[in-house]
Amino acid sequence: MSFLSYLINGISLGSVYAIIALGYTMVYGIAKMLNFAHGDIIMIGAYIVFTCVSTAGMHPALAVLLAVIGCTVLGVLIERVAYRPLRSAASPLAVLITAIGMSYLLQNLALLIFGANTKNFPEIITLPSLSLADGQLNITGTSLLTIGVCVVIMAALMIFIRKTKAGQAMLAVSEDKGAAQLMGINVNGTIALTFAIGSALAAIAGVLLCSAYPSLTPYTGSMPGIRAFVAAVFGGIGSVPGALIGGILLGVIEILGRAYISSQLADAIVFGVLIVVLLVKPTGILGKNIQEKV
Amino acid sequence: MKKMKRFLSIALAALLAAGCLAGCSDSTGSTASGGSDELVFKIGGIGPMTGDAAAYGIAVDRGAQIAVEEINAAGGINGYQVEFKSEDDESDPEKSINAYNTLKDWGMQMLMGTVTSGPCTAVAAETDNDRMFQITPSGTAVESVQNHDNVFRVCFSDPAQGTKSAEYIASKGLAKKIAVIYNSSDIYSSGIYNAFAAEAKNQGLEVVAAEAFTADNKTDFSVQLQKAKDSGAELVFLPIYYQEASAILQQADNMGYKPMYFGCDGLDGLLGVKGFDTSLAEGVMLLTPFAADASDEKTQAFNQAYEEAYGETPIQFAADAYDGIYAIKLAAEKAGITPDMSYSDMCAKMIDAMTQIELDGLTGVDGITWNADGEPNKDPKGVIIENGAYTSMD
Numbered sequence: 001m002s003f004l005s006y007l008i009n010g011i012s013l014g015s016v017y018a019i020i021a022l023g024y025t026m027v028y029g030i031a032k033m034l035n036f037a038h039g040d041i042i043m044i045g046a047y048i049v050f051t052c053v054s055t056a057g058m059h060p061a062l063a064v065l066l067a068v069i070g071c072t073v074l075g076v077l078i079e080r081v082a083y084r085p086l087r088s089a090a091s092p093l094a095v096l097i098t099a100i101g102m103s104y105l106l107q108n109l110a111l112l113i114f115g116a117n118t119k120n121f122p123e124i125i126t127l128p129s130l131s132l133a134d135g136q137l138n139i140t141g142t143s144l145l146t147i148g149v150c151v152v153i154m155a156a157l158m159i160f161i162r163k164t165k166a167g168q169a170m171l172a173v174s175e176d177k178g179a180a181q182l183m184g185i186n187v188n189g190t191i192a193l194t195f196a197i198g199s200a201l202a203a204i205a206g207v208l209l210c211s212a213y214p215s216l217t218p219y220t221g222s223m224p225g226i227r228a229f230v231a232a233v234f235g236g237i238g239s240v241p242g243a244l245i246g247g248i249l250l251g252v253i254e255i256l257g258r259a260y261i262s263s264q265l266a267d268a269i270v271f272g273v274l275i276v277v278l279l280v281k282p283t284g285i286l287g288k289n290i291q292e293k294v
Numbered sequence: 295m296k297k298m299k300r301f302l303s304i305a306l307a308a309l310l311a312a313g314c315l316a317g318c319s320d321s322t323g324s325t326a327s328g329g330s331d332e333l334v335f336k337i338g339g340i341g342p343m344t345g346d347a348a349a350y351g352i353a354v355d356r357g358a359q360i361a362v363e364e365i366n367a368a369g370g371i372n373g374y375q376v377e378f379k380s381e382d383d384e385s386d387p388e389k390s391i392n393a394y395n396t397l398k399d400w401g402m403q404m405l406m407g408t409v410t411s412g413p414c415t416a417v418a419a420e421t422d423n424d425r426m427f428q429i430t431p432s433g434t435a436v437e438s439v440q441n442h443d444n445v446f447r448v449c450f451s452d453p454a455q456g457t458k459s460a461e462y463i464a465s466k467g468l469a470k471k472i473a474v475i476y477n478s479s480d481i482y483s484s485g486i487y488n489a490f491a492a493e494a495k496n497q498g499l500e501v502v503a504a505e506a507f508t509a510d511n512k513t514d515f516s517v518q519l520q521k522a523k524d525s526g527a528e529l530v531f532l533p534i535y536y537q538e539a540s541a542i543l544q545q546a547d548n549m550g551y552k553p554m555y556f557g558c559d560g561l562d563g564l565l566g567v568k569g570f571d572t573s574l575a576e577g578v579m580l581l582t583p584f585a586a587d588a589s590d591e592k593t594q595a596f597n598q599a600y601e602e603a604y605g606e607t608p609i610q611f612a613a614d615a616y617d618g619i620y621a622i623k624l625a626a627e628k629a630g631i632t633p634d635m636s637y638s639d640m641c642a643k644m645i646d647a648m649t650q651i652e653l654d655g656l657t658g659v660d661g662i663t664w665n666a667d668g669e670p671n672k673d674p675k676g677v678i679i680e681n682g683a684y685t686s687m688d
Contacts, residue, residue, distance in 0.1 A: 002524050009516045054569070116345040118537055120569025126575055129548060137551045213513035214569075215541060217346075223510055258517040264478045264506040 001136045007252065010242075012143035012212065014251020015150035020228030021235070021243035022157065023198030029238035033092070036099040037078060037200060038223015038245055040106035045203030046070045046121065046210040046220060053122045060124035068114055075199025076192050078102055084188065103222070110218035113146045118195040121214035124207070146208045153201065154244050161240065162245045166193060174238065195264045230274050236287025252253040314632055325507035331632040337362070338624065339380040339398035339615075340390055340417065341409030346537045347385040349563035350409045350611045351675040354431050355380040357612030358406060360599050371626045374633050378619070383408060387416035394420055403637045403646070404428070409611065411435035411452070411482040414612045418445045425638035427645070429616035429621055431434045432559065435481045439668040444641050446648050448614045448621065448657060456533065457493040458674050459486070459581050463529065463556060464497035466676070466687075468579075472503045473527035473553070474610030475518045475542060477534050478506035486533035486558055492504060502527050507538070515542045516549070523551045532557040536564040541562070543574040553580065562610045578679045583657035584613040585677045585686040590659055607683070610657070617655035624651045625646065 020042060027035045045067040052063035082102055084093045127141025158193055161167035164188040173190045181187050210216055227250060235246025250270060257269035277285065298486055305673040339358055341351030362378040370376055379400060390413030397405070405421060408414045414433025421428040422442040429446045430438065435453060439445045450458065474496065477483035487504070494501050502525035505518035510583060520544065522530055530546075530553045532539050539561050555578040562672070564575050579600035586597055586607045600608040600672060622644075628651055631644035653662045658672030665671065676687035 002520050005520055006517060009514075013514060117348055117568075118346055120540075120567060122569065128549075131550070138548070140548045212542065213541065215513065215537065255514075255517055258511075259521065262506075263518060263521075266507065266511050267508070 001195040002259075005137055005139075006255050008139055008256035010252035011248055012146045012251070013148045013255060016205055016209050016212070017206070017228045017231045017250050018150055018226065018244045019153060019201050020224060020245025021232040021247045022153070022240065023205075023233040024197050024229050025200050025237050025239060025243040026170075026194050028100060028198070028232070030170055031087070031191050033081070033083065033095050034099060034229070034231075035083075035195075035198070036096070036225075037102035037106055038101050038198065039223075040110075041071050041075060041199050041221070042206040042209065042220030042225065043110060043204035043218060044074060044106060044218075045118075045138075046216050047110060048203070049124070049207055050119055050121055050216055054119075054125060060122075063124070064204070065205055067207065068200045071203035071206075072196045073200040075202070079192055079195040084191075085207035107222070108216050114218065116217070116252070119211035119216040121216045123211070123214070125211045127232040129280045132286070138213075142208070142211045146212065149204065149208060150244070152249075153204070154240070157240055159195075169235075170194060196230075198232075227270070230270065233284055234274055234277055236254070236284030239284070240285045241285060242286035297324065299626075323418070324618035331456055332503050333374055333631050335374055335376045335401050336401050337378050337406050337619070338400070338402035338407065338414070339378060340383050340393045340397070340405070340407035341380065341510040342385040343374060343380065343382040345384040345386075347410050347535060349536065349566050349609070350432060351380075351382065351385075353563070353609050353611040354407070354409045354606055357431075357608060358619050359613035360596065360612075361602065361616045364599075365619065365623055366687075372630065372632060376619075377622075378406075380407075383413050385410045385413060387413045389413075391420060398424075398426075402426070403633065403640055404622055406431065406615065406622060411485075412480070415481070416440040418442045418464050420477070426643045427622075427637070427641040429618050429648075431618040432611050434559070435485060438678035443645055443666070446621070446664055446670075448618045448655075448662075448670060449559060449610075450674065453489035453668060453671070455581065455674075456486040456491075458488030459533070459556065459558060460490050460497050460499060461533075462581055462674070462676055464494075465681075466497055466626065467497075468556065469527075469554060471525070471527045472529050473503040473505070473522035473525055473533055474501060474513065474531045475505050475507070475522065475536065476532075477508065479508040479510075479513070480534075483534050483559065490531065490533065512538050513541065515545050518542075518551055519546050519551055522553070523549070527553060529553075529554040529556055532561060535560040536562070536567060539564055540567045540570045540575075542607065543578070544571070547574050549610065552591050558582070559610050562684075565684075566609075568605075572682050575679045576681075577688065580677050580679075581674050582610045582677050583672060583674050584610040585675050586684055587686055588659070588675075592654070592659075593656055596656055609684075613656040617653060617657050619653065620655060621648070621653050621662075621664075624653055645656070672673065677688055 023038045040050035048067040048070045049063045052058040082098050125142050129141050130139040169185045169190045173187055178179040232243050235242030252274055254270050258266045342348050343351045358378055362376050366375050381396055383390035390408055394417050396421050398659040408417050409432050411677050414430050415435050415438040418438045432449045434452045437446045504520050557580045559582050561580045564570050566601045625647040627645050629647035630641045631643050648664050649666055655662050662670050662672045677684045678687050
C-alpha cells in the first residue's frame, strides 16, 4: 500500500517537472538555446500569486490568471531584450551565459523586492483529499489536480502544434530556421510565441509546486528548474511527449529511490540514472537522431 | 567622445578622493569625542535577521538589547556603559565572516554570537586567530566551541541535546518506537541525531526509522513520513529547524498521519511561522532550557520587558542571548577589565574568569557554570505546545 502511495507522490511530483520541462524543451527545440532563467520564472509566478492572494486578498483564480499573464509578458520581454540580440552571435555560448545571468538577476530581484524570508504559500487549492482502502492510502487533492492539469496541458499542446498554423510554424522553425523564413514564416514571432507559452506554463507549474510544498523563497525555482532540465534531457530534449515521459519518470525515480534505497542519496540516484540513460541512448528516450547531411 | 571619457574619469577620481577625505574627517571626529570622556564596552552580535532562520537572529538581538538596557540603567559593567550592535548573516558562514569584519571595524571588543551553528564554526576560527572573546548564545556545534579556548556557549551542544532528548523520552516513558527525520547536510541536525541514536540504545529505545533529507531536498517529506508511518513509530523525533518542521507537520496532516513529535531548540519559533496553521503544532514537545511560562521572578520580569518592547512572548533564543550578555558582565567584573584594554588582553582575562563564575540565568535557574571547554552545565526543561503557547511539562 505504501508503494502505491510513493508511486502517486512520484507521479504528482513528476507532473510538475514535466510542465516545467516543457518550457525547456520547446525553447530548445525551436531557438536551440537553453533558457536557464526558466526555473526562476516559476518563482516569479508563485510570488505574483502569493502577493495577489495574501496581500491584495484577490480570488485565487484571478491571481493565477494574473500570474500567467505576468510570466508570459516577462518571458517575452526577456527573449526580446536579452536573447534576441545575441541570436546571431558567433558563439552559442553567449546566449547560454546570458541565460545564466538572467537567472541570477531574477533571483536577486526577488530577494530585493520580497526579502530572504520564507513565505508560506497560501492554500489556494482546496480540493478534499481522497482516502482509499480504509484510510491506508491517502491522496491529496493537490496531487490529483497536478496530475490532471499536466495531462490537459500536454494534450492541448499536442493539438496546438499539430492542428494550428502557429503550431505548424513552430515545427517548421525547429526543423530549419532558414528554410522556414524563406517560406514566409515569421521566425522571430514564432520564437517569441514559444517563450510566451513556456513562461505561461511556468506560472502554472509555480502555483502547483508551491501548493504541494508551501514554502516560497527567491530560490524556490532553481532546484526544480534544474531537475526539470534533467527531465527534458532524459526524455529527449526538443520533444514534447519526451518532456512528459522524462518528467514523470524522474519524479517516480526520485521518490522511489528515496523510499527504497536511501533518503540521503536522492539526488545522486536521479543524476546517476540520467548518466546511464545518456550513455545508452545519447539523445534521450524519445530524442531524434538527427544526421547532418553533407 | 574620448575627451568626454577623460573628463568623466577625472571627475570620478575627484569624487573618490573627496569621499575618502570626508570619511577621514568623520572618523577622527568621532574618536576624539569618544576617547576623552565616554569609554564604553562594545559588544557585537551576529545572526540571521533575514532568511530561513530569521526568528532566531531577531530573538537573540532583542534579548541582548533588553539585557544591555538593564545593565546600562544599573550603572554598566565595571562602571562603563555597554553598546550592543547586531549584524545580519542570513545564517551563511561566508556572510557571517563579513559581518564579523564589519563589527571589528566598528570597534567591537567582545562577540556575543553567532546565532546558528554553521556560521559559528566559521567565525570561531577567526576570533581564535584574533584573540577576541566570544560567547555564542545558541551555536550548538561541538567544534565551534571545544576547539577554541576563547569561545564559550550558553546553550547545550548538539550531542548534549541528542543525549538529553533520549534520556528525557525514556525517563518520561513517552514512547518506545521512535522515527527520526533529520537534515544530513546540516551539522546541527546530524550532530543531534548521532548522539540521540547512540543514547537511545542505552535507554532501551528503538529507532525504527532514521530518514534524512538535505538542503536541496527540503520541500517534499512524503517519503520520510510514509516510512515513519510504516515503521510503526509512536513518536517522531525532529532534530531540525522550525521552517522544515512546519512543512513536515503540514504534510503529515495531509497524509492523515498523527504521531507524537519531539524536537530540540530548533523547533522553538514554530509558532511564529507566517501563514502556518499553528493548530498543527498542538502537542509538539521540545527540549529547551527555557520555558516562557516558568513562574520564577526572573523569567516573569524578562517576559514582561520583552512583551512591552516587542509585543510577543520571548523564545529560548532571546533568553540565551540575555544570559549571554549577563555572563559577559559577570566574567568582566570578575576579571576587572576596562574598555581601554585591547581586545586580546580582555580575551585572556575573560577566559580565566568564565570558568569561575556562576550565573543565575533564565536558561538555568539553578545556576550555570562553565568548564574550560566552554560548555555550560545546566538542566534542560521539557516544553509542550498547548493552546498555541509553550507550556512547561515538568
